[in-house]
Amino acid sequence: MESHKSPIYNKVKQARLLAVFDFDHTLVDGNTDTWITKLHPCTMQLIREHQQYGWCWTNIMDKVFEVLHSEKFLKNDFVTCLESLKFTAGMKETCNYLQSNSVSTIIISDSNSYFIDHLLERDSLHCTFCSIYTNPAGWRSDGRLHVERFHEHECTVCPLNLCKRKVLQTHLADCAERYESIVYVGDGHGDLCPSLALKPGDYILARDGYKLLKYLKGEKGEEVKADVIPWSSGFEVLQFFQQLCE
Ligand SMILES: [Mg+2]
Numbered sequence: 371m372e373s374h375k376s377p378i379y380n381k382v383k384q385a386r387l388l389a390v391f392d393f394d395h396t397l398v399d400g401n402t403d404t405w406i407t408k409l410h411p412c413t414m415q416l417i418r419e420h421q422q423y424g425w426c427w428t429n430i431m432d433k434v435f436e437v438l439h440s441e442k443f444l445k446n447d448f449v450t451c452l453e454s455l456k457f458t459a460g461m462k463e464t465c466n467y468l469q470s471n472s473v474s475t476i477i478i479s480d481s482n483s484y485f486i487d488h489l490l491e492r493d494s495l496h497c498t499f500c501s502i503y504t505n506p507a508g509w510r511s512d513g514r515l516h517v518e519r520f521h522e523h524e525c526t527v528c529p530l531n532l533c534k535r536k537v538l539q540t541h542l543a544d545c546a547e548r549y550e551s552i553v554y555v556g557d558g559h560g561d562l563c564p565s566l567a568l569k570p571g572d573y574i575l576a577r578d579g580y581k582l583l584k585y586l587k588g589e590k591g592e593e594v595k596a597d598v599i600p601w602s603s604g605f606e607v608l609q610f611f612q613q614l615c616e
């Protein structure tokens with residue numbers, strides 16, 4: 371976002387605005403899945419190997435959790451490991467601003483429900499989101515975390531377990547609200563497919579220095595119809611919403 375001048379956006383009534391957030395490297399300043407490998411660093415090697423075999427990411431993470439369980443890492447160890455994973459500067463303020471202005475806010479993430487619920491609850495942000503779409507995860511009675519694929523889809527560019535465009539379109543079809551504008555905040559490859567489905571009058575807030583912005587400014591530049599706004603800090607995201615909301 372250019373800070374030397376105040377950009378003029380067409381003001382949108384809060385009730386007609388949908389805010390969509392990615393989680394890893396967007397709301398939090400890191401990747402939850404690779405963060406947890408700090409517990410037992412050889413699991414990072416396991417991830418690389420299984421990626422080479424062509425395994426779906428969700429199944430690789432379930433394998434990682436199996437190994438961590440066999441190495442006697444418990445839920446408390448996960449909690450301790452995640453303590454150092456912080457929300458990106460300004461993102462908590464952004465979530466609280468959106469909640470206090472009654473903007474519908476959702477998460478679509480390829481992380482999992484345990485990591486996301488835990489981190490949102492830890493930082494008292496859970497009630498700022500009306501829906502969270504992610505791979506379902508849960509602790510079994512023997513103390514092992516399990517994760518499953520979110521859904522099946524026909525998209526050829528997204529990972530097998532999750533097409534965020536399909537999630538967004540299903541969410542829009544299911545909710546009674548007819549939104550005037552969608553703001554999508556993300557950083558990664560998985561955010562490209564939903565971003566290209568957005569229309570003029572929507573906004574893509576793409577993190578500077580990350581893949582999504584590179585695609586949107588490069589090879590996918592001709593396909594994008596929404597306004598693309600780079601951000602480095604969550605405070606710029608906050609400022610954008612403050613300027614957009616009536
Ligand atoms: Mg991300």
Ligand SMILES: [Zn+2]
Binds near residue numbers: 526527528536
């Ligand atoms: Zn897709």
